[in-house]
Amino acid sequence: xxxxLSRRQILSGMAALGVSxxxxxxxxxxxxxxxxxxxxxxxxxxxxxxxAGTPSDxxxxxxxxxxxxxxxxxxxxxxxxxxAAYIEKVVNIDAAPQFANWKTISAQALVTGRMTRQPxxxxxAEFRLWDVATGQQLTGQQYFTQPEYWRRIxxxxxxxxxxxxxxxxxxxxxxxxxxxxxxxxxxxxxRLALMDQDGANVRYLxxxxxxxxxxxxxxxxQEITYMEFGQGDPRVYLLNIETGQREIVGNFPGMSFSPxxxxxxxRIIMSLQQGGxxxxxxxxxxxxxxTRLTDTPAIDTSPSYAPDGxxxxxxxxxxxxxxxxxxxxxxxxxxxxxxxDGSYSTPVWSxxxxxxxxxxxxxGQFSIGIMKPDGSxxxxxxxxxxxxxxxxxxNGRVLMFFRDPGGNAGPSLFTVDISGRNELRVPTPGxxxxxxxxxxxx
Amino acid sequence: xxxxxxxVASVALHVLVIGWGLVSFSxxxxxxxxxxSLPVDIISADQLAKVTAGMKTGKKENPKPLVEKVAEAKPxxxxxxxxxxxxxxxxxTAPPPQPKPVxxxxxxxxxxxxxxxxxxxxxxxxxxxxxxxxxxVDPIAEALKKEEKKPPPKPQVQAAATPPPQPQxxxxxxFDQTKIAALLDKRDPTRQAATGETLNSNAALGxxxxxxxxxxxxxxxxxQSQVERCWKKPYGGIESQNPEAAFSIRLKRDGTLxxxxxPEGTPATPYLRVYQESALRAIIECQPxxxxxxxxxxxxxxxxxxxxxxx
Numbered sequence: 001x002x003x004x005l006s007r008r009q010i011l012s013g014m015a016a017l018g019v020s021x022x023x024x025x026x027x028x029x030x031x032x033x034x035x036x037x038x039x040x041x042x043x044x045x046x047x048x049x050x051x052a053g054t055p056s057d058x059x060x061x062x063x064x065x066x067x068x069x070x071x072x073x074x075x076x077x078x079x080x081x082x083x084a085a086y087i088e089k090v091v092n093i094d095a096a097p098q099f100a101n102w103k104t105i106s107a108q109a110l111v112t113g114r115m116t117r118q119p120x121x122x123x124x125a126e127f128r129l130w131d132v133a134t135g136q137q138l139t140g141q142q143y144f145t146q147p148e149y150w151r152r153i154x155x156x157x158x159x160x161x162x163x164x165x166x167x168x169x170x171x172x173x174x175x176x177x178x179x180x181x182x183x184x185x186x187x188x189x190x191r192l193a194l195m196d197q198d199g200a201n202v203r204y205l206x207x208x209x210x211x212x213x214x215x216x217x218x219x220x221x222q223e224i225t226y227m228e229f230g231q232g233d234p235r236v237y238l239l240n241i242e243t244g245q246r247e248i249v250g251n252f253p254g255m256s257f258s259p260x261x262x263x264x265x266x267r268i269i270m271s272l273q274q275g276g277x278x279x280x281x282x283x284x285x286x287x288x289x290x291t292r293l294t295d296t297p298a299i300d301t302s303p304s305y306a307p308d309g310x311x312x313x314x315x316x317x318x319x320x321x322x323x324x325x326x327x328x329x330x331x332x333x334x335x336x337x338x339x340x341d342g343s344y345s346t347p348v349w350s351x352x353x354x355x356x357x358x359x360x361x362x363x364g365q366f367s368i369g370i371m372k373p374d375g376s377x378x379x380x381x382x383x384x385x386x387x388x389x390x391x392x393x394x395n396g397r398v399l400m401f402f403r404d405p406g407g408n409a410g411p412s413l414f415t416v417d418i419s420g421r422n423e424l425r426v427p428t429p430g431x432x433x434x435x436x437x438x439x440x441x442x
Numbered sequence: 443x444x445x446x447x448x449x450v451a452s453v454a455l456h457v458l459v460i461g462w463g464l465v466s467f468s469x470x471x472x473x474x475x476x477x478x479s480l481p482v483d484i485i486s487a488d489q490l491a492k493v494t495a496g497m498k499t500g501k502k503e504n505p506k507p508l509v510e511k512v513a514e515a516k517p518x519x520x521x522x523x524x525x526x527x528x529x530x531x532x533x534x535t536a537p538p539p540q541p542k543p544v545x546x547x548x549x550x551x552x553x554x555x556x557x558x559x560x561x562x563x564x565x566x567x568x569x570x571x572x573x574x575x576x577x578x579v580d581p582i583a584e585a586l587k588k589e590e591k592k593p594p595p596k597p598q599v600q601a602a603a604t605p606p607p608q609p610q611x612x613x614x615x616x617f618d619q620t621k622i623a624a625l626l627d628k629r630d631p632t633r634q635a636a637t638g639e640t641l642n643s644n645a646a647l648g649x650x651x652x653x654x655x656x657x658x659x660x661x662x663x664x665x666q667s668q669v670e671r672c673w674k675k676p677y678g679g680i681e682s683q684n685p686e687a688a689f690s691i692r693l694k695r696d697g698t699l700x701x702x703x704x705p706e707g708t709p710a711t712p713y714l715r716v717y718q719e720s721a722l723r724a725i726i727e728c729q730p731x732x733x734x735x736x737x738x739x740x741x742x743x744x745x746x747x748x749x750x751x752x753x
Contacts, residue, residue: 031744032688033662034723041674043720077677107676108723133723134702166676167713 043165044078045072046107046132048090051082053116053124061115065126067154068111070162070198071172074415074420075162075398083105088411091239094126102132109138109165113157115150122146125153129161139164151200156442171393172197175438176400177215177224180204181410181431188431189409192226194241197393197437199427205239214258217438219265224436225249227257236270238285250283250290258301258355262329263309269293271301280314282329292333304348304356305329313337313347313356313373325357326373337375346389349373351439352396355418359401368401370418381420386411389433394440401425402433493657661733661741669746673724676716678750683711686749687718689725691744697730707743721748 014237046067050061087102102110113127128140139160145153152173159170180193180202192205192212196319205224208315213234215226224239236249236259249259252272259270266285266399271278280293280300294300298318305312306329313326319336322343327334338344342362349356355370359378366391367383386404393400397418404411416423426432678685688707692700703725709715725746733741 029739031662033665033744033746035666035669035673035746035748036750039675040677043674043676103727109725131723133720133726138719163712165716167711167716 013107014252019090024075035318042077043108044079044081044106045109045111045161045165046086046102046105047072047083047111047405049086050113050115050125050127051091051093053114057115057117057123059190060147061113063117063151064113064154064157067151067198067200068158071155071158071162072161074198074422074424076417077162077166081105093126096135097130099132099135101132102130107132109161111157113162116310117147118144123150123153125150125157127157127160137311151196152441155196155198156307158230159440167222168397169395169440171298171311171398171437171440173441174394175217176391176413176435177205177217177438178402178413178428178432178435179212180429181433182208185408185410192224193428193432194224194237195428197426202388202429205241214434214436216260216436219260219263219439221438223261223265225259225261227259236268250288254288258303260304262309269303269305269312271299271303280312285325291331293327293329294334302346306349307351307353311373313349315345315347324356324371324375326356337371337373340377340378340379348392350389350392350396351394354396357390357392357399357418359390368399368416370399379418379420381416382414382423387414389435391435391437393437400435400437404433461701462479500733603647661737665731665741665746666731669724669728672728673748674720676713678713678717683713684750685714685716685717687721688745688747689722690743690745691725693729693731693733695738695742697732699726699729701724717748721746 006143024078047065049065052058069080073080082083085105086101087104089097090112093114097110097112099110100242108131110132111127112130113125115126116126118124122144123146124142124144125306126140126142129138130136131138141157141160143153143156155173155288158172162168162170162172174197176197177192177194177195180191181188182191183189189208190212191208192215193202194205195202206228212228213227213229215224216442217224222240222242224241226237226239227234228237233255234257236256237246238249239246249268249270255273255278257271257273257278259268261268262282267282268285269282270281272281277297278299278301279295281290281301282293283290293303293312294314294316296316296318299314299322300314300316300318303312303314309345310329311326312329313324314334315322316325317323320324323336323338324338324344324347325334326413337356338358340360340362342360344358344360347356348358350370354372355377356371356373357368359365360369366385366387368387369378369380371378381399382401382403384403385406387401388404390399393397393415398415399418400413400415402411402413406439411433412427413426413432413435414423415426426435527530687705687709689703689705692698703722705722707717709718
């Protein structure tokens with residue numbers, strides 16, 4: 001009978017030996033010195049311009065570097081070091097950098113990369129992320145793409161760096177659909193628009209002849225559902241952003257509004273108006289069957305699915321003032337979760353499932369806040385004359401919303417960390433409102 | 443060419459200030475003197491216990507310390523007895539000074555007021571007390587002296603002359619140079635040198651669980667303050683994740699790392715890995731460490747634990 005040790009057994013045995021070895025070491029008087037919590041600090045990171053594989057790749061190499069630098073800087077978690085301070089010029093990413101040169105400028109991480117046009121016309125992007133202190137390569141990838149998608153490559157690399165250095169998923173390779181607003185306040189033209197999360201690559205999806213509101217991404221990121229005031233009642237539409245094909249969701253007698261996709265993309269949940277009331281309905285996109293979820297003499301609207309699809313949160317004034325309720329996705333008893341002063345609206349469930357963001361109105365101010373799905377831990381992130389319509393980044397760490405300063409000025413988009421830090425304006429061509437963040441594109 | 447003097451002065455001053463700033467505000471860390479930090483550390487009771495704990499291997503050089511002289515102890519009862527006896531002596535000597543000072547003022551002080559007070563103020567008491575005396579108006583003082591020995595007149599005289607002499611009486615009572623000796627405590631000294639055969643039984647064997655003297659509270663705070671300058675703690679979100687990262691590190695005498703810090707354990711989550719890496723970066727980047735050389739034996743090999751856990 002042969003006695004064999006599996007690989008796992010050997011490993012666990014070695015681990016046990018290591019543990020006992022540590023114990024012996026400690027028995028010989030090794031002091032354990034507690035370093036209690038320090039302050040959070042953005043990580044100093046050096047991102048020298050990517051190397052151009054061929055002389056004609058210089059522009060795109062610099063462009064990718066700038067996009068990455070901008071992404072990491074805007075996240076608030078990194079402090080990119082000014083290129084003017086760099087001592088070493090990276091000319092070859094296949095050799096290890098001289099880390100002493102990067103330590104001198106206090107960089108703790110270093111990104112090197114190269115952009116090379118391939119003989120077949122594609123663009124090859126390579127990057128390496130280095131830990132300056134240990135000299136270790138933390139991650140490294142190469143990608144091939146069509147040259148016109150160089151910005152996406154930059155976003156994907158940004159996500160890789162973000163994830164490796166923070167332990168969280170990134171959110172840079174994502175898009176935002178929003179309502180672009182132009183013209184005077186009384187004759188405002190509203191068009192659906194699509195852009196990268198950093199404000200680049202704006203595309204218009206509608207012509208502005210009809211009023212559009214509340215666009216929402218499908219999980220596939222290929223479709224958008226929104227509400228449009230057409231010739232008759234406002235209706236919920238479904239738009240394929242690649243083909244431009246558009247269809248009405250369902251054929252209901254009254255107004256339908258505030259649509260949102262289910263996490264699996266198979267259903268759309270929305271409000272249907274019936275007299276003075278509105279109730280929540282869900283429609284299966286394949287079978288076109290519709291299911292009623294609420295039946296109250298009140299206004300139930302702004303439904304949003306939990307990421308696991310088992311529950312929904314929505315806004316209802318069944319208790320008098322608009323408040324946030326949570327109930328099973330198949331209908332059933334709803335539980336009120338918002339109990340603060342004022343009224344709560346536009347709830348949206350985080351993709352991580354840990355928080356519900358909302359707009360809170362009270363004391364003459366509109367605030368953006370978050371609370372846990374059980375209603376605890378309410379936290380106001382920003383307040384002012386008019387802040388509304390929060391939407392979560394794909395990693396659930398950042399919120400985008402729109403802010404209207406009042407007067408003749410129009411609304412614009414802002415992002416804020418869910419801790420309330422790092423509030424930043426998102427560049428848009430004109431006024432902008434009703435943002436909806438897509439899931440990660442890749 | 444005309445030069446604006448104020449401009450020249452301004453430029454010169456700016457150069458001076460900026461030059462001074464460049465030298466003064468260098469990024470080099472302040473060097474903290476180890477001696478200064480010694481008495482300032484706040485240590486827990488546990489740490490104190492460790493510091494005061496003895497070593498089994500410690501030398502027993504002074505098994506009977508803290509004795510000033512070795513002799514036969516005196517019976518402690520004696521001291522008590524003496525205290526009981528002596529007080530009466532003190533009290534005996536104390537009273538005499540009181541009456542005597544009273545006499546002297548009567549002799550002198552009443553004199554000056556006499557010419558003024560003779561006719562009227564003293565007439566009131568006199569008729570009551572002494573009828574034969576009034577005819578002799580002048581020698582009142584002499585008459586009083588004669589009557590000093592008689593108990594009754596004393597109060598009379600005092601009563602008559604009360605207003606002027608009263609303030610002076612206390613002075614005389616409080617101090618009499620000739621009686622200073624009487625004020626001294628003549629008791630034998632009760633404090634005696636601690637004597638005995640085995641007074642201090644605290645042989646320095648220490649506790650069973652005792653460890654070697656631990657001065658990590660001293661050099662540890664120095665290490666902590668230095669390593670925190672380089673620690674860019676990753677942002678862990680708004681939910682507490684209680685991260686902890688421990689390392690074994692070996693330092694050379696010059697404060698540089700002898701080798702790469704060895705992390706203890708494998709992080710379970712991506713965030714814990716990032717947390718551990720950030721601490722590792724800090725340890726490496728902040729060397730050399732300026733730690734007190736006196737404790738080199740303690741800090742040459744130790745385990746820094748980066749944590750946010752509330753202990």
